[in-house]
């Protein structure tokens with residue numbers, strides 16, 4: 001007798017059009033993996049050695065202003081540069097390369113060194129949302145910028161070099177790989193069925209309820225049916241919005257609210273500042289309407305079963321297909337319970 005909660009199966013990700021292997025029976029096996037030291041969480045609200053704190057000097061000697069809410073600057077070690085000359089080559093159609101112009105920026109969420117989205121005031125997170133909207137419009141308006149990727153790497157485990165609450169924006173000429181895949185999937189769904197893929201997904205998740213983690217008037221947080229990371233979540237707009245610039249005033253506040261509530265649940269899960277990479281996927285800024293795009297947020301956290309035990313992508317996952325033991329439904333239940 002088939003039991004979806006026990007038997008190995010694979011699940012389809014309709015956005016990336018890839019499968020994930022789910023092996024729920026393995027959650028019983030003994031753990032013999034790496035144990036990492038739990039990060040210490042006590043930090044002062046100002047750190048004289050922090051290059052993001054107000055008034056401090058950054059690399060190259062530029063000094064931050066005494067900012068009071070958010071602060072944006074061009075990354076001193078930018079991965080993308082606006083003045084990159086155009087160029088490409090092809091060797092036998094196999095070795096392909098092309099230059100990629102872009103702009104990389106850093107967004108400080110708060111002047112306070114020891115805050116996180118989870119413990120900032122909702123009105124202050126709302127200012128971060130406003131800042132993201134302004135940046136999306138400012139960067140997206142440039143001819144050579146066709147996509148604006150906003151993201152936050154939180155925690156040393158995710159490679160964040162500084163605990164000061166901040167994120168990054170990388171904007172460039174071409175679509176990033178994941179965005180390109182999701183765009184093709186959403187375009188194909190709309191062409192074949194005449195509706196929006198993620199509006200339909202929102203409808204299913206609201207009616208089933210088993211993967212819901214948080215909800216407010218405008219957004220819901222789910223552990224997606226096809227999640228790869230143990231406590232991966234998605235925040236979905238309930239109404240069809242293609243990008244941040246379509247948020248109403250009330251929806252900007254609702255986004256701030258659901259970001260705070262979602263990340264606060266993460267922190268309560270293992271009683272530790274929960275590391276993650278999080279950020280939105282949204283409409284490209286190439287000037288086309290892109291009605292197929294449904295704005296959403298992804299959170300990819302690495303922790304598996306405690307503050308110190310993380311998931312690695314190895315073995316079968318690197319050579320074959322990503323795999324998880326905990327089902328999305330169980331992960332959602334655990335996030336709902338804290």
Ligand SMILES: [Zn+2]
Pocket residue numbers: 046047050051052053054112113164
């Ligand atoms: Zn700082």
Ligand SMILES: [Zn+2]
Pocket residue numbers: 196197198199200239240241293294
């Ligand atoms: Zn939609």
Ligand SMILES: [Zn+2]
Pocket residue numbers: 015182281296298
């Ligand atoms: Zn996405």
